[in-house]
Amino acid sequence: MLAQLNVLATPSAAEFSSSSILLFTGNRNRYVIGNFGEGLQRTLIQHKFRFKDTLKVAAVAGNVSISNVGGLPGLGITLSELSKQKQVVLLGHLPSLRAMIRTWRHFVLRSATVQFSFADTYADDMLAIRTVMLDNSASYTVQFADMRGRFLPQRAEALGVTDRKLYKILAAGQDLQLENGQTIKADDVNEPAKPGPRLFFLELSSDCLVSKALDVHWAAPSHPGAQCLSDAQRDNVVILSLGKAVDLRSDALAQLIHMFEGCKLFVSHTHLCKDYFSATSAAAALQKCAEVAPRLFSAPQLHLSDGDDDDYDAAAWFRDRYRHIAVLEAGMEMAILPQLNASKTTAWADDETVLDVTQSPCETDALRDPAGGIDDVQTVTLGTGSSFPSKYRNVSGTLVRTSAHHAVLFDCGEATCIQLARYYGSRAPAVIASIRVIFISHLHADHHLGIVRMIEQWTKAAPADRKLYIVGPKRVASVIEEWSAIDPLDLERVRFLDMYNQVRSDSTDTNAVKRQRTAAEKHEEYMEEDLVPVETGTKFSSDMESVVNELYGDEDSRIIEICTVKAIHPAMAYSMKVVLRIGEMGTFSVGYSGDTRPNEKFVNICTGIDLLVHEATHGDDLHEDAYEKMHSTQSESLLVGAAMGAKRIVLTHISQRYPKAGHGNKGHILASDLKKRLPETLKGSRYEWLLEIDDDKRVPEAIVAYDGMCVRYGDIKDVGATLEDIATMFEQD
Template sequence: MSLSVFKPHLFKITFDVYRTQLIIIYFYKFLVIYSIRFYTNKGVKINSNLLSILKEMPKEPKHILEAQRQRIKIKQKSSKYVPGKVCLQILGTGAKGSPRAVYLFSDQSRYLFNCGEGTQRLAHEHKIKLAKLEHIFLTQTTWKNVGGLPGTALTIQDVGVPKITLHGPPGLNELFSATRRFVVLRDLKIEIAECTENNIFEDNVVSIKYVPIIGKPKNFTLEQIENSSSNENMGKAFSSSNNNDTDDTDYYAHECKGGVENIRSVSPTIQHLLQDNKERGIAMSYICRLKHRPGALNLDKCVFKGVPPGPLLGKLKNGEDITLPNGNVVRSSEVCDPDDPGPVFLVIDCPSEQYLDTLINNAEIKKHQKFAGNDNDVTCVVVHFTPTEILKLPKYQRWMDDFILSTEHILVNEANLCLGSIAVHRIQYKLNMLSPNLFPLLNDQGMVIEGNSDILLNKRPKCDSVNTIKSENGNIESNNLLRKDIGTLCKYHLRPKKGFDDYSQVRLDPQEYINETMVLPDFPAALNELKEKIRNTQMNLTIRNYPKILFLGTGSCIPNKTRNTSGILLQTSETQNIVLDCGEGTYGQIIRFYGLDESDKVLSNIDAIYISHLHADHHIGLIGLLQGRKRARQYLNLPNKAVYLFAPRQILGWLNFYDQCFEDIKEEFILIPNGDLILHRESYPKDDKKDLLGQLNLNDFKTCQVKHCPNAFGVALVLENGCKITYSGDTMPTENLIELGKLSDVLIHEATMEDDLAREAIIKMHSTTSQAIKVGNDMGAKYIILTHFSQRYAKLPRFNENFAENVGIAFDNMLVKVDELPLVPLLYPALKIMFAEHYEEMEQKAVKRQLKSEILAAQQS
């Protein structure tokens, strides 16, 4: 091996990057490997002891199994004690585009109340460790509460949690069964608690009582509701097409670990029961009480009483009275702080007015209002997932007034504004410095902003305490201490003290993000050079407003802080939009980019959604997007209009199941199977397609099968102005796509792996960067945009010599007009400096892979 490998800039080993034990192990491995290669090249025979040292050095841990073993040990130790610190923490505020998610946090265990779409991403960003999460409590089986369960479960599995228990209305187990083909949980056991009003969940931290709240649909009498669980005819309303849409495809069979085991469909009998529950309407509320905790031993009082160090202190701590050698009796109550009987808090969800009477008349909840028999039973805080329009009702307000004055009320619903992510703003402020047109600042208005700057247009106050709520008829006076407009990471402390705390609420500091970039060596000069190049290039361009492409998600597999899963918004005109793939959080990305008002217009103008294949990172956000689009059209007083859904026909098995068992969505889409539009094998009726293209203002829309999982497709769209846009979805290089995309104006192609990982790309059936670029060149595409990067490239992929002037890298929240594509490759030099630390880290990993490969080859030879 040549010493030229040792590039000095690759070995700036900082404590920030290399303080973990794993990196230290790798470093020493590297020294041994280099020594072997160096002396081998010099003709020196290597002592076998040196090779044995390398073999015996610590290996990477057996990831999931080892983590599970450690988790069980920790759990066994901690379960003997009642924790001294417990709080409720807002993870998702329930704002439009933000999940509804509240964390019950102790120094031993974690519990989650609701798990809306995007929960996992916020938990990852804010280091809300999921390793101790074992129980999730759902108030309704609706997407705004359960949309984040698949992604969260995958993350929980990856950090070594062996089992998770779901609590809530019926249907949670069936929900996971229905997603098992595209959400693979091989190492995580899902258990479903029996959540009846006679049952209670209890551990060493908390006891939680289930309070089912039953709705009363207008077409049901109370007697029918009470008897509906035995009414078998309820299930006959199912669409007969459901059986035909059953999907037994294993979408992960191509991966090296094997496919999904024991795939099973939800039985018709279970489906009938679920539809029964859907018609009845069940919302679960929870009465929660922390476990009684003995008062802590006060050492100052012990010293005053003359208690010597030793076992007598332990007896006093355990509640025993003792007698000192001098005969004095010391009572435990005299030297211990008062016991904490355990505060009570409620989690309430009243989805509509139909549930209200059942809620306000519930006898169990009354025991914790002003009617409580003793002070210890009085509620200290109520978390309301109830929609604002219900909370405004006088009847609901009077029910809230039945709590004592000191009870605090926290809203987790769409009245809040905070979407919770700092990271997406941080990187957008940095990229905005390169090009405000390509990277406009985001428009969500729910973040507290530090400092003063002319660029800060979306300031808002801290979360507020109010005593009135605006109703349709004016202000309703109330004695409630109501927390509204709360932010992510706000807390309510339950133990040792009680009270609301917004000190840890997420805040933005744009000037800090700009300053930390401007101090990078050579960046100011690179920025000036870039701006000059952009100005000179723009002088030779004629830039039309449309079409333009907004990248909503440019990462693969699961979201991380800076790259969401796959999603692209293609704006063909001011009044027409098409979505290409729809990973988790796509709806939230639209809200964050456009803001509340403008996003309603954008959502209402979505006329088509294309799903390339049925891996979760490409379609799990579809239901949330359909629901968001429906709400936007209702808000703008537009008539209901189904969206054209281009997707593998097998998606109907999932969508029909969800529609029949949980929420009505079938009226929101018209399925156009991707397989009916395949190039040279089109089976979609010509007259129907002509009408379809006319409604979408397209000249053509064709697909092809690509090399990834079963039923995976690429697509090419030709707009009315003749612009041709091709999108690969996920695929290895394939001639089908090259033929489909011939002479495209732009190819958007996945580039999941760097070139050094070509073997892994084959196993996963993805493309490397060079392969993606070659596909674009072979089809004669004018421009190529790379996307769908492995999450190891959180900020920037590795460049290579193939990155020419027609190749661009996609970022989340990058908005590029097709006529602006020549500007994107100009960003490379500044990007490499802006993300130098990240880029150096990738280079070091590449060197290590090369050395490991070489030493393995040397051993084998």
């Protein structure tokens, strides 16, 4: 029997609020206990978690809040799509978890998400997990199965077993029947079984919960045949995951530590654990990009301080008093069976270097605030991947900054707030506070799972008199409002605006899973919609008209015009044009495609657009995939920009099959060059208009984006060669 524990996460200033561990057992089963915050998928990938392996249990520790379950929806979707796993046992505060999962009914999924079954306990032949509730906060005990005693071959021989090939049957604990009919009992030829060790995971966010933990009978058996705590004390592992509010010098904590005396003790606390990068491959890639192109990229930032002197005096006191207690660190590995052996392993891959985080973010040219002119408008690509996070590309998120105090965000995939924190360091709250409008293009999870945490962080950072406008499908508002009932959000300053003035009566047209149609039928259906301008005077319901008037009347929003068109994509998908005020008199227009096939109606509303941010999910060699999944190829996206006369293009939403691809063009390509790359099947189809674009039209300056890129509008025409240098660097690595 084998069992290993990997520490996935510890408290950090920018990412996880508490600890999380991954248990491996010899039967290839996996069990995650602790924090399921945003970014967990990338953390699992970093720890070489293979989604084809079975995740048996998701044990959510602590209270249910966006900070500790924000990554669970995305994990469930990814498990379903990549591993074809159908069910995971979910442990924790079950009423809140059920309410959280009910919010998922508003999502539109490419395939059915994994099913979570709710339970207080779980047991298989390797281990048993028991939930221990302290108020509404979940902690856990894990009892590993008894270990078989050592096989004694001399006893087997004495009982008449002469064929040594049969020893392995008895050694495995199975009885054996000889040819003469005699039955040899496995217990007669093996030493007595040894009780398996136990793991205690205590999630204690406050001094009150520390006190309540003293009243729990932690030694209660949770596995058939389990022994009492004192029977194998030295083999037991105790993890004290302490919240920031816990006093490290309290008497109650001292008593709790004494209760587990003799066990192998580990502790995590904000002021004991160092900040770190959970997605270390992505951080290392960003570091390399910053070295090659400091005007486009900044080295990722660690938060080196998150407390006052008294906090760190308490941490120093704790370390000195409890020298036998190890501080939990991300990347730590422990062999639970066959014997306890804890070791710290580096979280960096062999080909990656530890980051130099001494440079101040203010000294990095890429992060300089916009000065206010049109050439200085910044496009910050927070997530450039599609479908699900990977090591190098997070899911969708694009920030357009017109000044230090004004920005709009297009889509808000999982971990968008983490991306901002890593890029801007201590300045991240100010950047978040500068966001005035968030546009959610559609209801696929990779475009909106970060919205709840973004609202939470925005309301903490923004001035009390500022409003945040969220424009998107109405179901997004439903998700947010229902989440607020579980983990309260300050929604008094948040305004919701539905992108459409009406919802089609046949709602099944937004989910291809519910009604099977041919690809051609689906494309025809999505192209039937008319464009819908979002402007004063549109016939919304009275509350929507009020929000529209408020948005355009809010000088801080700097929104002059919003116009949307139905995208050629499922999940209530939209493309949009947004016109922003720059300085006193200037304007800046952005066209954002969201996910879509090339759309002539989108071209019509974006004629002469300053900046086109368009999806380019597939390479030109995967046109059939792009057509079937209702995405665009790179050449199609560039032709869309040429057709609308866009001045600059940023291509994003890149398939995860291209983790390190990036380049640009300087506007020397003609439409005729790109049309040669289009398949003959476009003739006679709804997309024939692409072939009819004037051959002599020049394709605008364009770049294929990387995560963490901050490019000024005036620089887009000049950075293509730099991005190709970065691509070459990655190829050489």
